[in-house]
Amino acid sequence: AQSVTQLGSHVSVSEGALVLLRCNYSSSVPPYLFWYVQYPNQGLQLLLKYTSAATLVKGINGFEAEFKKSETSFHLTKPSAHMSDAAEYFCAVTDSGGYQKVTFGTGTKLQVIP
Amino acid sequence: KAGVTQTPRYLIKTRGQQVTLSCSPISGHRSVSWYQQTPGQGLQFLFEYFSETQRNKGNFPGRFSGRQFSNSRSEMNVSTLELGDSALYLCASSPTGGGMNEQFFGPGTRLTVL
Secondary structure, three states: OOEEEOOOOEEEEEOOOOEEEOOEEEOOOOEEEEEEEEOOOOOEEEEEEEOOOOOEEEOHHHOEEEEEOOOOEEEEEEOOOOHHHOEEEEEEEEEOOOOOOOEEOOOEEEEEEO | OOOOEEEOOEEEEOOOOOEEEEEEOOOOOOEEEEEEEEOOOEEEEEEEEEOOEEEEEOOOOOOEEEEEOOOOOEEEEEOOOOHHHOEEEEEEEEOOOOOOOOOEEOOOEEEEEO
């Protein structure tokens, strides 16, 4: 069975500081990994996804994530936080052989302090 | 293209009642998934439909059911509502489902059970 662990349900950073949101996964087969963002009162929106083409994945709004198989991690980073980045972020995994059964992490709320 | 739409956006019901939620996927998308989002449990997968067939099901009781129509629109039904069913119900669509495909989420239906 696949699972996702997001360390830290709340993360606070200063505007302009590095954003680092952690995600570790477990999967019995090579996974597909995703980061989604949810703004208040909205659905989720895809930030980026890993599908084995490249280990460093660039997404929208300046975010990127690196797939590290040895660490079973897929951490999300952004060099400089902006006030508009305040939202909840979800890491998700599906397995390469399955249908759309997606397992989501419990989410990390990012607060950006001016 | 229009995005995923969900109706209604807000619902208030009382215990024991039943409720039906509707989801219209992006035009051309044949896979529709449903999720329950609560502060304590995060996002939990309910079920996925593809071409009117349920392909995957999460660990929810039989009170939760769904269906998909020939135009890919989907409904989910919850019977005998319990207080714990209060949640944001999210619908997501993708072209064919499958592990590597991005999901496109609707804004959700906020269900409150009194």
